[in-house]
Amino acid sequence: MTTDPADMSATPAAAATATAEAAAAHAEAVSCTGLTYAFGETKAVDDLDLGVREGEVFGLLGPNGAGKTTAIRCITTLLPVPAGMVRVFGHDAAKERMGVRRMLGYVPQQLSADGGLTGRENVALFARVFDVPRRERAARVDLALSAVDLSDAAGRLASTYSGGMIRRLELAQALVSAPRLLILDEPTIGLDPIARTGVWEHINAVREATGMTVLVTTHYMDEADQYCDRVGLMHRGRIRALGTPEELRQGLAERKGTDTLPTLEDVFRDIAGSGLDDNTGGGFREVRSTRRTARRVG
């Protein structure tokens, strides 16, 4: 960041205020203010306020149909939102779409690697569309593949990969452009426990190495408990609870007056209450998409 010469003559107090304001503006990787998105009469996201801090792993939790994916689609600019509602590192998702997209690495819920291409070609495509120059493309692609332990399988068609390998390949696709914010929509859905652990270990290793912010949606409460710095429990389009997994579990234990620490799932059931009814579970399309992904990963 460059310093304007005019700022040099400002008083120390003014400079400190400006620094504090700048820090506050950039402390949040994602900021949603009153985010609302409706499909016809159905409000998928309803007046959502959310702040994801720079450098953290933030888990957006909730059952199918809670509005997690819609919120993610608004943040990733896939769905149009009014100006001022969504900001990514200070960039307005409505006014500065290209600027926002350049900072994102996105892994959608579906297994989105192209089975007709090799692992290396899949990653190279994203290097190209993020304008990685030809002279450093091969090196970047190899680094990204190496970061997810796919160097040996890079020359094989992605259609021959296991579900866990495809997820790691998608991670490499997202990493090749050095994103500041990695968004993962249900990254472990349908994977067996060992593959799930493998995917999370790679996410954590990359986060540790790069310091990037990670925003992840999941409905596996145990994963969120184990791997997320903070979580937001979402239900019917709104955040119902926000904090570290420890804080949320401790809070419920205190409310219930029990010595046994509840699970995150207990917290969620407590918050959602009788709201977990037949209407929960997502629409036909979402369930179909989830099942298709689960089927593809075997």
Add this chain to the structure above:
Amino acid sequence: MKSEAPAAPHAASADRALGKDTALLLTPPVPRAGWRLLPARVLAMCTVELQKLRHDRTELYTRAVQPALWLLIFGQTFTRIRAIPTGGIPYIDYMAPGIIAQSAMFIAIFYGIQIIWERDAGILNKLLVTPTPRSALITGKAFAAGVKSLVQAIVVIVIAALLGVALTWNPLKLLGVALAVILASVFFSCLSMTIAGIVLSRDRLMGFGQAITMPLFFGSNALYPVSVMPGWLQAVSKVNPLSYQVDALRGLLLGTPSHLGADFGVLAIAAALGITAASSLLGRLAR
């Protein structure tokens, strides 16, 4: 903060997790701007199409069967019958450019199915979250369809040559043929992607695709000259880009009288309109 800034400060742990030379994965690439963005995206999409064809040529071979049958059976039979006025050239020669155009169109017209499949597989959403304007993405996809159609057209040209069709081998004229095939495929693939943006499902698009391909084919000059058509069909032929493509191919490959200026003009305008229409409806697929 500018997006050119490093993704994050270089951490010591980076070397452990990502290997020693991690700087590349911590530095976002410098964005292409202005006019250089579109050709870069088109090249990226065309490269993917060629890579897929290199890995699996089954589609190329199976799709060659139908045009080969048209030339072999329909072409040779009607050459004997001499029922269609062809301006003094054998009928199989006359219809060969029409079959080349048809086989290219059949590939392009079902390209919308691929974009719906990519939507369902999450590939489209992932591409839409890259710094690629929707018009550039559609243009890239459309030219990728053009490249695929061109490969198919080359196969059909070889088949036609093997069947004795007297085609030109003038490189400049062949370049013109390639341009006509690509421009027409851009239009037909965009027509398909536009319909995909309206109907949103593969099943419906299959129905639409089948409903429009035959009228486009038979409502053109691919099999017979416009002069033998009834008045209403002549009107259809006049607004059918396939007719202009066939006219250009016939003129370039066989040297028959044609209207190359008008043909390429119509094809270019049709391609531009197609890209505009498909781009404006791409957002519906993303929802």
